[in-house]
Amino acid sequence: MFNLLILLAERLGFILILAFLLVNTSFFRNLIKSRKLKSQIWLALIFSIFVIISNLTGVEITNSREVVMPTIITNLSQSYSIANTRTLVITTASLTAGPWVGVFVGLVGGVHRFIFSNFSDSFYIVSSVLIGFLVGKIGDRVKGNQLYPSNIWVAILGLSAEFVQMAFICIFRGFGLVKLVIVPMTFLNTVGSCLFIEILKTYLSNERQLRAVQTKDVLELTNKTLPYFRKGLDLDSARHVCEIIKKYTNFDAVGLTDKVNVLAHVGAGADHHIANEPVLTDLSKTVILTGKKQIAYTKSEIGCPHDHCPLAAAIVIPLQVNQETIGALKVYFTDSDKLTVVEENLVDGLGTIFSGQLAIGIAEEQTSLINEAEIKALQVQISPHFFFNALNTIAALMRVSQDKAREAVVQLSVFFRSSLQNGQEKEVTLEQEKKHIDAYMNLENLRFPDRFQLKYQIEVSQEVLIPAFCLQIFVENAVRHAFKGQKKNNLIVVKIVPYNQDYFKIQVQDNGQGINPQILPQILEKPIQQTRGTGTALYNLNRRLNGLYGSISQIKITTKPTGTCFTILIPWQHKKGESPS
Structure with missing residues (x-):
């Protein structure tokens, strides 16, 4: 019995070595993490190979209870038996992949045992299938939310x-055989099952811990690099980013490029990979040209023209914004053995994160430029077209009516105060915009008494948010251009009503002379200088609407000789969380 124990321990060691080698492959680790059909098919095939190996490497026992130890059992006499690790493999298959994989592996092991023993001992088929099913079912029930049972x-x-x-062996082969094999087989297969599952648990636990540490480092790295990437890719930001990456990783060198030049290179090879000089390596040039990741395991694949370059392996990832390659992230190793799947996955993640950070920076920069341009454009419109006329009106009124002059000064103050306040916001409340328009129209009516009439038809809350100056642009456009030669009965109607559950509709309509058909198609496409700035105002407003809400909110113009109507759709947004009314 002791000899049998030693011999079976050797077989167990062989199976466990195979298990250790197997769990070191990412392919197998990915399979055991899910119960998808494809994974179960692969696991059934892998464990079936294991169970056949267990049969072939068993210890042969003669009918006189003598132990025989061939290297591999290829043929077994009908009167002989074998002690092996088949039950261990079936048990671990069931615990790893579930009862149906256990049943399949048990069937394969039992049928193989039946065939190579000259079609004897068919009871092993039944016992192996039964073990696979029972262990799998009970294992799934007791493991709870864990990947494996305790x-x-x-x-x-x-x-x-x-x-x-052993119960099946006792029934079909007798108690004498059971007495010989029960202790070594029960002990070793039980211990072997625990060791096999523990190998899987330990490796997966270590992998989770490693990923947790990497995730923490990557998050900290990302947090530190974000301020630099938001500035865009330049020499200063690139140098800081490379220093941060080098600090938080095991890379021997880190580099960043734009489409043409090296922006920064920190670490090995910094003596000839110099910032603000053209990209040296063929590898980086290929990535920038194709927009696809490249991996090099040798110096020749890197393609550095410097004879004494210490860089032996590299991963180069394109940095892309809006599907356009704007540069590359390069990590290097002085020893190609350091380039593993872990490093490759890390660089892939960094490339994705950095591309996103660059996109954020570019978007913020564009938003800032657009806002600045819009405010300047509005200020230009307000000043020359309105300010001096208002002053002239006040000067004239002072000779006629000091009260009206005082009122004009107050209205001018209200107008410019709201201009300054609204100019600092992308969106203002309808109430704020309405006060701004009222001040503007009061000043115009002081200049031209009874010439213009402004009416409101508002069926929404005064707290809905709209783009700053949008109504003022429409109303001013009507005052300045719609009523040429008309000194009375000039009506402007501002209509704001619900459109659907997502949008409300703004319409500004006049009863003027309509827009010249020749310039109508160009008004929203480009600035129209002939219109003394009005075309610029409408053009800028249309761009703002598109940027804020998308193309659905762009201006729609309906015009005819009896008047013009401007229509836009604005999504429901309310100050203080109010509901639409």
């Missing part, structure tokens, strides 16, 4: 599987 349950199930096997 060690105690693995030991209990491994021991129970051997007892089922």
Whole structure:
């Protein structure tokens, strides 16, 4: 019995070595993390190979209870038996992949045992299938939300599987054989099942811990690099980013490029990979040209023309914004053995994160430029076209009516105060915009008494948010251009009503002379200088609407000789969380 124990321990060691090698492959680790059909098919095939190996490497026992130890059992006499690790493999297959994989592996192991023993001992087919099913079902029930049952349950199930096997042997082969093999097979297969599952648990646990540490470092790295990437890719920001990456990783060198030049290179090879000089390596040039990741495991694949370059392996990732390659992230190793799947996955993640950070920076820069341009454009419109006329009106009124002059000064103050306040915001409330328009129209009516009439038809809350100056642009356009030669009955109607559950509609309509058909198609496409700035105002407003809300909110113009109507759709947004009314 002791000799059998030693011999089976050798077989167990062989199986565990195979298990250790297998779990070191990412392919196998990905399979055991899910119960998808494809994964179960692969696991069934892998464990079936294991169970056949267990049969072939078993210890042969003659009918006189003598132990025979061939290297591989290829043929077994009908009167002989074998002690092996088949039950261990079936147990671990069931615990790893579930009862149906366990049943399949048990069937393969039992049929193989039946065939190579000259079609004897068919009971092994039944016992192996039964073990696979029972261990899988009980294992799934007791493991809870964990990937595997606890060690105690693995030991209990491994021991129970051997007892089922021994019961079948006792019934069909007699107690004498059971007496010889029960202790070594039960002990070693139970211990082997626990060790096999523990290998899987330990490796997956270490992998999770490593990923947790990497995630923490990557998050900290990302947080530190974000301020520099938001500035865009330049020499200063690139140098800081490379220094941060080098600090938080095991890379021997880190580099960043734009489409043409090296922006920064920190670490090995910094003596000839110099910032603000053209990209040297063929590898980086290929990535910038194709927009696809490249990996090099040798110096020749990197393609550095410098004879004494210490860089032996590299990963180069394109940095892309809006599907356009704007540069590359390069990490280097002085020893190609350091380039592993872990490093490759890390660089892939960094490339994605950095591309996103660059996109954020570019978007913020564009938004800032657009806002600045819009405010300047509005200020230009307000000043020359309105300010001096208002002053002239006040000067004239002072000779006629001091009260009206005082009122004009107050209205001018209200107008410019609201201009300054609204000019600092992308969106203002309808109430704020309405006060701004009222001040403007009051000043115009002081200049031209009874010439213009402004009416409101508002069926929404005064707290809905609209783009700053949007109504003022429409109303001013009507005052300055719609009523040429008309000194009375000039009506402007501002209509704001619900459109649907997502948008409300703004319409500004006049009863003027309409827009010249020749310039109508160009008004929203480009600034129209002939219109003394009005075309610029409408053009800028249309761009703002598109940037804020998308193309659905762009200006729609309906015009005819009896008047013009401007229509826009604005999404429901309310100050102080109010509901639309």
